[in-house]
Amino acid sequence: MRCVKCHSLEDKVIDSRLSKDGFSIRRRRECLRCGHRFTTYEQVERRDVLVVKRDGTREPFKREKLLGGLIKACEKRPVSLQTLENVVEEIVNDLAAGNLREIPTRIIGPKVMAQLQRIDPVAFVRYASVYRQFQDVGEFSEVIESLENSPMANLLQPDLFESAT
Numbered sequence: 001m002r003c004v005k006c007h008s009l010e011d012k013v014i015d016s017r018l019s020k021d022g023f024s025i026r027r028r029r030e031c032l033r034c035g036h037r038f039t040t041y042e043q044v045e046r047r048d049v050l051v052v053k054r055d056g057t058r059e060p061f062k063r064e065k066l067l068g069g070l071i072k073a074c075e076k077r078p079v080s081l082q083t084l085e086n087v088v089e090e091i092v093n094d095l096a097a098g099n100l101r102e103i104p105t106r107i108i109g110p111k112v113m114a115q116l117q118r119i120d121p122v123a124f125v126r127y128a129s130v131y132r133q134f135q136d137v138g139e140f141s142e143v144i145e146s147l148e149n150s151p152m153a154n155l156l157q158p159d160l161f162e163s164a165t
């Protein structure tokens, strides 16, 4: 596997782990030239799973795209990449259990939001605002309010948030 830093093809696997569902293997690799460490996933190809978007168009379900959205939502937030990878894993397993060939985004979005709500309130609001494409400010503040009224509210205080992690 080509190193993303120096583009060398020489690497060694330093850790391999099978996912809970047994459908993917996560490998930690180390570049033999520059020492950079990176992660690869080997998974059973599920060519037939499509995501149905709001406008009715379809595209292949991609784990990396889901992770990318999460990383964006958690930018500059105290959330580790490992946490986000676990979220993706959980959602992928969840979707695989449903055994659907076509998955509407309206099913995936709420799953992601439920996880983010648990992990980081700011990331949750960011994700929700993109996912729901809020029509007006009123709708957006409703989400903020529901957050403030939920048990999540205390997490909005940074000190408590740090002690909770």
Ligand SMILES: [Zn+2]
Residues within 6 Å of the ligand: 003, 004, 005, 006, 007, 008, 031, 032, 033, 034, 035, 036
């Ligand atoms: Zn390298």
